[in-house]
């Protein structure tokens with residue numbers, strides 16, 4: 712049975728995902744990942760903490776500057792990630808499985824080098840982002856360098872969930888202009904947070920064009936953070 716959302720997911724990761732059936736996502740290595748864990752009525756927080764494949768698509772992502780400021784914990788589009796899928800594609804950094812390539816970040820502006828995964832072509836995509844960002848007017852460059860980092864073998868602060876930085880499929884831009892949900896006084900993900908952002912949308916639009924989502928569109932915002940999620944971007948394009 713055709714499922715347009717799963718078709719988009721398969722198309723977004725052609726090197727790793729073969730197909731799906733009524734119950735499972737089926738990877739090219741033969742691994743089956745359940746589409747649903749069967750848990751009914753998950754809260755937004757439970758969808759983030761233990762995301763099955765379906766949970767990744769519950770919160771719609773809006774492209775560009777027209778996104779609504781996230782107002783409830785349910786507004787975390789793209790923040791739910793099925794760990795089995797991302798482990799299978801990018802590898803376990805604690806076992807040295809992440810395939811890394813060094814790229815030059817904003818080379819014409821002296822942005823230094825970054826280590827990025829070659830899986831799913833992420834390193835090439837980030838180089839394309841870098842070229843487009845260099846072409847933006849100079850007033851935007853201060854937000855972009857130095858980068859606060861790409862590969863970092865760690866879990867998300869305060870959780871046991873693997874960070875997209877552990878897969879080397881995420882980048883943080885200049886920490887000097889970032890806003891982060893925990894800095895407003897919230898301690899737990901279930902605490903109330905108030906939204907803040909200083910990153911210009913011209914920068915966000917460049918990343919989105921190349922398949923990266925922005926952490927500034929999350930209730931649990933992290934405005935220097937971008938991660939490669941072509942399935943989320945493709946679905947947002949389809950729903951425009």
Ligand SMILES: [Zn+2]
Pocket residue numbers: 876881882883933935936937
């Ligand atoms: Zn980050």
